Amino acid sequence: MSKQKSKKQLSLPLFEELIRLNASMLDEEATWYTPDYITENMIHKFRYYQDAALRFFHYSQTGKEFRYRNINHVLFNMATGSGKTDLMAGLILYLFEEHGYQNFLFLVNTNGVLNKTIDNLTNKASGKYLYTEQIEVDGNRIDIQRVNSFPSNQSKNTIYLKLATVQSVVSDIYTHKENSMGEEDYAKNKVVILGDEAHHYSASTKSEKETEQSWEKAISTILNAREDNRLLEFTATIDLENKNIYEKYKDKVLYRYALDQFIEDKYSKYVKRIQSSNTDLDNMLNVILLSEYRRRYAFEQHKTYIKPVVMFKSQRIDASNEANEKFNDLIDELSVASLKEFINRQEQIITEEDSETLALAYLYYRENNENLAEIVHDIKREFASNRIINANDTSQSGILEKGYYEALNSLESPTNLYRVIFAVAKLTEGWDVLNLYDIVRLSDDPKVSGTKATTMSEAQLIGRGARYNPFLLKGERSFQRRFENGSVDSLILETIHYHTINEPQYLKNLVDSLDEMNLPTGKDTKNPLLDVKVKSAFKKTNVWKYGKVYYNETIEVSDDYYSSLDKYGVDNKSDIVIPYISSMQELGYRDGEIREDYSNAYNLTVEFDQRYLNKVMSRISFYHFNNLKKYIPLLKTREEFFDENWLNIYNRTVYVVVPRTMGSNALTPNEKLYILEKYFLKVAKQIKSGYSKRRGTGKFIGYPIKEYISNYRKRKPNYDTSKMVLDGAPQKVDRYVINEDYFVYDCAIINLTERQLIDRITERVAELKENYSDVYLIRMDENMHRESAKNHKLKLHQFGHGHDEIHLEGFQPDFILYLKNEDYCVQIFIEPKGRNIAEEQWKEDLLTYINENEAEITFEDETEDVKIKGVKFYTMNDERNAVKQIGEIALGKEFKSLSIQS
Structure with a gap:
């Protein structure tokens, strides 16, 4: 864990400066938040951290502090599954509308991620398309054109998007092929480079290998072709412990959103481990029964359809192919008698340390004994060979490179019937499948030990598979967990299970790796459900x-009841008094060991103007008008919120309680802002808790x-x-x-x-x-x-x-x-x-x-x-x-x- 500690101590000057700027700016940018032309033209609503990332980038491009610094290369370090491509889509609209960029070069190092992003940004027929059917900004229809080269004569209201692998772009730069883009082409019109999975582009920073150095050098060549070219890099994985990597990126990391916070914010599934000494065949049948139980549970308990996907992970291609054949035989030979015999045998050897989830599945099949013939028939259909993807064409490239791109990238679609994947390649970059519920590590190679490198790779695999599945529940989708931790609903519908071998040293290394990633997991034991x-x-x-x-x-x-803020429990008549220490210390502005003398405290007036109110209202998403209107139905405009019936801020005085040791001019603009923010946060909490049907x-x-x-x-x-x-x-x-x-x-x-x-x-x-x-x-x-x-x-x-x-x-x-x-x-x-x-x-x-x-x-x-x-x-x-x-x-x-x- 010492390694994690050292990571936290690393200074990232640009990111830290932007955090301070976000707190202190009192000019026009202070009131900036995600524009309507982004929210209205994208399928997904930005989450709070995506709003913050966009706002930080806006500051870096418009703030007076950066006016003479040309922040042209930044990196967004955001957790897997947190919606980096959504952020890219929003940034494209922002740079087009606010800064006049029409040419965007999207780079990635694999065809799989490239194809996925083509669907995300240009394929309106794809279920993964991120924009609305028609993009409109300021009354003008905006066209996104996919191109191989940026045109010399550019049409108004058009975004040109070149999507390519870094390998192909590097080849064009250095070989000067016909009909390709060379350095001079990137100098004609200003260009934004969007570098996805950016940790691959720093190989030459890590070493001096000439073959890899060309990637980094080529990207730098494009960036420097014009002063106003921009490079925006995105990655979930950046090794800042590497001295060279740190030196390259310490002034370029613009925003960070870590995995642990992503999970804490409920955007992931829970993660449980099923540790077994069973044979691979028994583990296969167990996961079949569990997966089918998930599907049936969703329909029978919640009248909703999910298609739980299973991935079988092997160490070698020949072993994976052999496991695939055994799996097909297992399904072919399954019968009511063999299913009963298997469940009886498994239940006889269950101990307190065995899986509670599997026990629930066994109980389900036992209670549905009369329907086992129908269940077996359904299993044979659901797990037939034509519903299996064997992604083992090669041992080198990622899983999306193996000829099944369309099938793998649409697994959530009701028309996609695949339930099982056999692969050696891990759950790779770009594969954002959400309905993966079971990953099975097959024990097919006694020579492959559970080294720390191996288990760290598996921990990353689990982290990628933990993305939340936004299935329909009562007609609505949610991209965050909905059930109580530990309930049967959460265990079956909001948990990914990692089925693994029961070998002590391997398990120790796996747990250590999961711990190092700060990924919350636990063993799925028999004991949790208690009567x-x-x-x-x-x-x-x-x-x-x-x-x-x-x-x-x-x-x-009725909504008419909420005619003023006092109906929400908010005092909007008295003057506002805020303790100084609580307003400062909670936000990190005073050392925790300071002991001020309050025996002689007095109320200091906080003087502020409209800029402060606009800043606070814009920084706190609760006060964005569309949200505020949900809780105050009678409110007509955001400006009206300041009036007498509501906050009545103009007729009240704001005081902060300070010790006598502080002078009357001691409050900085920053401190005034935080005092107001503390009050506005309190009012937001009161409004939310005071509003109910x-x-x-x-x-x-x-x-x-x-x-x-x-x-x-x-x-x-x-x-x-x-x-x-x-x-x-x-x-x-x-x-x-x-x-x-x-x-x-x-x-x-x-x-x-x-x-x-x-x-x-x-x-x-x-x-x-x-x-x-x-x-x-x-x-x-x-x-x-x-x-x-x-x-x-x-x-x-x-x-x-x-x-x-x-x-x-x-x-x-x-x-x-x-x-x-x-x-x-x-x-x-x-x-x-x-x-x-x-x-x-x-x-x-x-x-x-x-x-x-x-x-x-x-x-x-x-x-x-x-x-x-x-x-x-x-x-x-x-x-x-x-x-x-x-x-x-x-x-x-x-x-x-x-x-x-x-």
């Missing part, structure tokens, strides 16, 4: 038979316990790679058996804070039973009724007035302490919290609001004698005295003794 059952003893009680849990009713809200009321509805408290299943998190996941994870979640009668479930899958809460209540049950005949603690896990329409009812919503922050979405407190005696019933909501306390403070405020506003609470059945209560968050070691509050609510006094157990 949580309501105790049979509890089902014999009157509380189970007649008891209820209470949540408040919600009513519909439903809102809570003070009327509470009783839901029968026996109908809403039920058995459920839940998984424990299971990841063993990626510092991002392991270092940032909350407390470990585990299964605890709870034998005490007062706990209604036989166990709980909880973290340490939740376990401590249960222990502390356990110590006080005896005291509670002195006042209440029925004392029960109910774990309200959100996994209950997850797939049921009932689930949304069991949520607590804000009601009444006086909330500092309005959040209409509601939440489900984790525990209910149910107390009942002859006279009344008390229901106490309890929410343990280990992190994100500040972000979720509104939940605690709602729990305490209930206690302070009993008069606002009514019940559906007015004859019911029920008290609804809430307590502050239970934190580790009960720092907020939640248990003390429970005693005061339940007994009218503190418990006799407070545990000091931690």
Whole structure:
């Protein structure tokens, strides 16, 4: 991991300067964001990091800081699958419209990527085409023409796009062939070079091999043919640890978007490893059953069609071809009897360490025993030899070079029936298949060891295969994960499985390589799905038979309700006061060790003009008008947002709380900007949480316990790679058996804070039973009724007035302490919290609001004698005295003794 640390320490001056510039610019460029002529002419909406990359490039071309520097060569270092080609397509429109470029040379080193990009940028009939059917800018139709040479006489409103391999362009430069473009041709009209997979173009920087040097030299020749030529390079892989590479690119890296952030942002599938000592044939049948189960699960559970693709990866061509033949024989010979025998045999040898996903597949086929003949028939059709691609024509070029370009590049298409790929070549650059769900490493060469180089290549293969599949769900597509981590839906539909050999040293190296890439993965073990059952003893009680849990009713809200910002919980009348340290320190403007003296603090007025407001509104995508309109339906223009009904910014004073040690002129323009940005971010959060189609009321509805408290299943998190996941994870979640009668479930899958809460209540049950005949603690896990329409009812919503922050979405407190005696019933909501306390403070405020506003609470059945209560968050070691509050609510006094157990 030391290597990763050294990478993080490398300085990238241009990138760092642009980050600072993005924060501090207060001139016209400050308000710049992705233009409409890009968003309206492209199929895909830019993601936030693509917007940022385009904005950084704009700064480099227009900012006064760069006016005399001619930033003509830059590199975008962005993760595989993050949409570099989309960004290129947007940059072409930007450079055409803003800077008058008509000639674009796209370079790549393989025909496979070249063909893919031809489809992306020029083939309107392709499902991968990135532009709308007709490109229109400022009322003019723009034509994109693919050319071999840029014409001498160029038509207005035309973009000329030459797409070629770097090899062919280098040959043209140095051999001066007829009808080819030489150096002088690139000097006639200004040209933008788009260099994809740019890490291939620095071979001469790494070494002095003359054959490779010509690539780099030729590209440099084209770039330098004119002062206004531009070179934009794109790559997910750049070895900045190499001294020569670093020296070449340290002042050229314009934007970075790393793999770990890409995964954290949910743009990828989850990754699980299935480690097996099975034979290759058994692994083949396992992955067939799993792949077909995925297809059937999507249709039967969600009424959607996906076509899960399987890739079999071998070390040698002859072994791959042999495996292909064995696979065909396996499908031909498959029968109902052989399938039953195989599943029986596999289930007999399953241990806790074996795959949970395969166990789910086995269970599916066992439960569909009567339909096995139909299933086998479907498997034979789905995995027939005419639905297999054998991409083993050569051992040298990438997988898209092997004669199956059209088939491989359209695997997501409903008309493409291929389900299986056999290959030695890895998942190479340019192959952006999204519905790859299983990769199987065949153990076909005992001589090939799991060296670090081998496993790093496989880790990169897994990373490329993890791109998210935006399948239809309820008629909509999403390019981000939609299901909860650990659910069956996520395991089957949002997870790629890497099936690998069970050899200790190889696995160690593979895990190390995945860790070094910061790619979150875990072994797909048998243990995750755990049953949580309501105790049979509890089902014999009157509380189970007649008891209820209470949540408040919600009513519909029309758009007309949101007529001003106070309806969202935003104070738009008072002056704005922002603490100085929090506004600066959180954004890295003050050392974390500084301790300012606030004993004599005062409010310093923040003076600003319209430029600051425009800058903040443009930098925060929430305030782009199309988005703002979603949350404020009555808003007519973005400028109106500043008016009296809304932010009312012109009639209020902004203060920052500063220590006396700071003078009245101490705030820099940068600091003023960040103070305003902090306030605008807070308001954006309030608007989002305050806007809902439903809102809570003070009327509470009783839901029968026996109908809403039920058995459920839940998984424990299971990841063993990626510092991002392991270092940032909350407390470990585990299964605890709870034998005490007062706990209604036989166990709980909880973290340490939740376990401590249960222990502390356990110590006080005896005291509670002195006042209440029925004392029960109910774990309200959100996994209950997850797939049921009932689930949304069991949520607590804000009601009444006086909330500092309005959040209409509601939440489900984790525990209910149910107390009942002859006279009344008390229901106490309890929410343990280990992190994100500040972000979720509104939940605690709602729990305490209930206690302070009993008069606002009514019940559906007015004859019911029920008290609804809430307590502050239970934190580790009960720092907020939640248990003390429970005693005061339940007994009218503190418990006799407070545990000091931690």
